[in-house]
Amino acid sequence: MTVLEVIQKSAEFLARKDVDSPRLQTELLLAHLLKLPRMKLYLNFDRTLSDTELDAVRELVKRRGQREPLQHIVGSTSFCGLEMAVNRNVLVPRPETELLAEAGWDFLNSRGSSRHEEAQTQPAKIDQSLLTSAATALDFGTGSGCIAIALAVKCPGARVVALDASADALAMARQNAGRNGVSERLEFFHGDGFAALPSGFRFDLLISNPPYIPSAEIATLQTEVRDFDPHGALDGGPDGLDFYRLLAGRAGEWLRPGGKIMLEFGDGQAAAIRKFFAAPGWSVEAVRADYTQRDRILIARWH
Ligand SMILES: C[S@@+](CC[C@H](N)C(=O)[O-])C[C@H]1O[C@@H](n2cnc3c(N)ncnc32)[C@H](O)[C@@H]1O
CATH class of the missing domain: 3.40.50.150 (Vaccinia Virus protein VP39)
Structure with a gap:
């Protein structure tokens, strides 16, 4: 499966799970997994994901489908341009x-x-x-x-x-x-x-x-x-x-x-x-x- 196909399928899945902004959320998860800035995904739409990468992305998307916050899945968020680690013990900064x-x-x-x-x-x-x-x-x-x-x-x-x-x-x-x-x-x-x-x-x-x-x-x-x-x-x-x-x-x-x-x-x-x-x-x-x-x-x- 290519990057673009994964984005499309995962976004459809998240939409069915009532997740807000499903396409954006999918892109952010994939960018995190592939260690790329999100915009770079657009230059890699035709890249084929390995089986290991596919398994990993499925797992991340599944967690998001269970409504676990994106910030918990990726482990951090940005606040005033600073990176803050977050987990279940702290409010995700807004x-x-x-x-x-x-x-x-x-x-x-x-x-x-x-x-x-x-x-x-x-x-x-x-x-x-x-x-x-x-x-x-x-x-x-x-x-x-x-x-x-x-x-x-x-x-x-x-x-x-x-x-x-x-x-x-x-x-x-x-x-x-x-x-x-x-x-x-x-x-x-x-x-x-x-x-x-x-x-x-x-x-x-x-x-x-x-x-x-x-x-x-x-x-x-x-x-x-x-x-x-x-x-x-x-x-x-x-x-x-x-x-x-x-x-x-x-x-x-x-x-x-x-x-x-x-x-x-x-x-x-x-x-x-x-x-x-x-x-x-x-x-x-x-x-x-x-x-x-x-x-x-x-x-x-x-x-
Ligand atoms: C809404 S969160 C805000 C966290 C962070 N300042 C932010 O803006 O993302 C409120 C925080 O107050 C803490 N808190 C709740 N009751 C408290 C109390 N009685 N004394 C001190 N801290 C308390 C909670 O543990 C929580 O971390």
Whole structure:
């Protein structure tokens, strides 16, 4: 069978299994197997696959037909141009979360420069934190480590702390930090929310994509999400908003004055979350939309 025939047959099979974008998914699986960039497949349409290659592609396509996410099958995904290994212990990073990470590194970099200027122009105000770090960030619920790692890569002067309740997720995040060369500037903590952190830490930025699916809705999600993303990465409590209540109530204690919180949330949750951050100490600066123009990110400043 040629490359083109395999693509056609496999795409038909995946379409029958209700997999989204079956042709693209097939091409990505085949490109992974043949270790080629996807576009190079087009130059190899007439190439005949060996029996071993055919067996291997059948196995990959079968797994995708059982709705295992492509990223789990190939073992990694791209996030902000960085490669992140993923498995069943971590949420597969989503494209909209890249927008959150980008807002985070823009702020951290500007915060780093303004502190640097302050240190230069008002030496009397220099305190230990100005000398020891440009800016610090906490990634609350780091999963694969994607946000924390992107911040560390894009803000070379920053120190980044990441926490998660899942030890297995943290193992993957550590591996991803190493793979992206930022292990030195990342610290990982294991535990339930703020209880994971030593007291006394203060951050310029608290960034999080917390679990936000209402518990009862998890059973209705797409198979790839429901059966393959970890339950603990999805379940946001009865109304999906448990983590936003917690963060609006407690995050201020962990932020430096003028620090910010940046949170991803689910479609339709913006109004409720805005209300939590109408609390004293917070000013909501922006609610931003994702690529489909749905509000998905809240940015609030701590006084
Ligand atoms: C939606 S996932 C986000 C993962 C990653 N930051 C991303 O954006 O792809 C939420 C993460 O929060 C973690 N988590 C859930 N409950 C937690 C808790 N009480 N304390 C700390 N982390 C928690 C989960 O284990 C999961 O890794």
